[in-house]
Amino acid sequence: MPTITLNIRFFPHHPQLLRQLGEEYIRVVNELTEQMEHQKSFPKLTTKHVNANLPSAVLNQAIRDARSVFKKMKKTGKRPILKKRVYFVNNQNYSIGKDIIAFPIMQNGAVEKTKFRAMITERDQKFLANAKLGLMRIVEKSGKWYAQVSIDVPVSEKDNEKVMGVDLGLKVPAVAVTSTGKTRFFGNGRMNKYIRRNYQEQRKKLGKLKKLSAIRKLNNKEHRVMTDINHKISRQIVNLAIQEEVSVIKLERLTNIRQTARTSRKNEKHLHTWSFYQLSKFIEYKAKLAGISVVYVNPKYTSQLCPQCGAKNKAKDRQYRCQDCGYTTHRDRVGALNIMSVPVMDGVA
Incomplete structure (x- = not known):
């Protein structure tokens, strides 16, 4: 099945909070890869081992990203440093409706799955109706917020030989x-x-x-x-x-x-x-x-x-x-x- 990415624009209630969460996400990834660079290995980690102001589901994804960065670092010999704010949510922890998206954020020390108004086109709705949802990436571009959703789309293969x-x-x-x-x-x-x-x-x-x-x-x-x-x-x-x-x-x-x-x-x-x-x-x-x-x-x-x-x-x-x-x-x-x-x-x- 081909994998495509949908760009869904949404409207956060408190943009600064999302910016802080995005900065916290890349801080965790950068600090973990730096630590593992000195240790020369990446041991098994859980959310209990990492101190971060992130929902546990998101923190788990940050740990997986750090592990992936570490594997690439071992091949290239150079540790990349993330600079752009980003916030990843796996497919078990977000939902998409007709004109809303919802995903967990950390606010005042508590985790809450928050709904955001979103602009979801008819084309995107058709894809979402039959697709297998993958990772969602929250980004800000020129002051506008987008949920980039990776999906696997089923297609019917043609059986002729043209x-x-x-x-x-x-x-x-x-x-x-x-x-x-x-x-x-x-x-x-x-x-x-x-x-x-x-x-x-x-x-x-x-x-x-x-x-x-x-x-x-x-x-x-x-x-x-x-x-x-x-x-x-x-x-x-x-x-x-x-x-x-x-x-x-x-x-x-x-x-x-x-x-x-x-x-x-x-x-x-x-x-x-x-x-x-x-x-x-x-x-x-x-x-x-x-x-x-x-x-x-x-x-x-x-x-x-x-x-x-x-x-x-x-x-x-x-x-x-x-x-x-x-x-x-x-x-x-x-x-x-x-x-x-x-x-x-x-x-x-």
Whole structure:
């Protein structure tokens, strides 16, 4: 079952109290990991061993988080220090109604499961009706409070064998080809580069004026704009897959995207900031909700092999022409065709 996160906005009666609880939560996690760093081990702990102004259910979750951080610390050799306020509640200790959420908080030394008015959309209600609830994370963003709820959504798998191959690139963000014969180009690479170049020029001007706060705000705005573009492209791709009754989407394995992607010195800075990974994950996430499987294939030579005869050729500009059989098409369509045809065995290509 795919796991998704719902962002539910709610309205606390006393925001400062939640801020204090969030600070207490990260204090506990940081102090426990610091202690265990010196001890070189993480012994079994219960709420009796930890002094904190948190409900026992929340404190238990903080101990589990500290243990998880400690395990990562052993692998990396560096102890991360939490700084942003956060408050986690497991699925046994919160509830969600039509327009309320309720979870335990500590107030005046007593634990009370408190109800908060919430904005829960019809879409979220549909997900919540059939989903298995997971961890809930309470966060504050720009003065607004959100309950981020992790849920497992049941989907019905498609049983046909129609396939879609998707090629990701710079000039054309995505090209999809289906085994039913459909080809679609998604996004506008030139527009994306213009947007990024515009933000880059603004950052340079602000940098000369040493306006660091304004630069951070600009970075956040650029991230939101590009994320929105990726969301729209991924939705269009999955909608095409649903329309063509596709059961499997094949994407490029992006491990070495910077080495394998077609680029030039002119495009290199855009490649290193382009969110290939984010787009592929958005496609995977939306596809799984629609009951469509996603597999990743090796992109090696997918832009060079002729889909018709298998000969290797290098495309000139945006046109691909096979020197052996004369096959001609758009170069990015070649990549999508070859990705679609890569055989998959046991989920590995």
